[in-house]
Amino acid sequence: MPKEPKRGAKGSSRANALTARPKIATVAAPEPDEAEALRLQLLAEAGEMKEAPGQLDALLDRAYLADSFFEEHVLQHPACLRSPELFREAWAVARALADLYQRIGQELGQEPSRGAAVADAVDTKP
Numbered sequence: 001m002p003k004e005p006k007r008g009a010k011g012s013s014r015a016n017a018l019t020a021r022p023k024i025a026t027v028a029a030p031e032p033d034e035a036e037a038l039r040l041q042l043l044a045e046a047g048e049m050k051e052a053p054g055q056l057d058a059l060l061d062r063a064y065l066a067d068s069f070f071e072e073h074v075l076q077h078p079a080c081l082r083s084p085e086l087f088r089e090a091w092a093v094a095r096a097l098a099d100l101y102q103r104i105g106q107e108l109g110q111e112p113s114r115g116a117a118v119a120d121a122v123d124t125k126p
Contacts, residue, residue, distance in 0.1 A: 060108060
């Protein structure tokens with residue numbers, strides 16, 4: 001009787017070829033030269049990109065979605081919670097995503113933790 005492939009097996013085609021790295025003990029930021037080389041490669045492949053209003057706003061939104069998705073579906077996954085090693089690495093990724101969100105907010109010149117409801121309440125005071 002043939003064995004069925006397990007979900008999440010090493011041969012999974014879902015691995016992100018851009019960020020896949022050899023297995024290491026901890027999550028580490030890529031070397032600056034490695035990150036810059038990848039950025040330049042992606043920029044060359046994308047071709048000319050014009051700067052448009054709202055791009056940083058859209059990036060902030062995507063960073064929020066990525067952070068929320070990761071925390072809810074990876075960090076809080078039972079398999080992750082049961083493994084101290086996996087949780088530690090997932091926690092590092094979650095912190096990096098949260099830091100990216102904050103950094104994009106700084107680029108916008110906004111305070112990302114200031115919600116719309118708070119901003120509306122402040123703006124409507126007499």
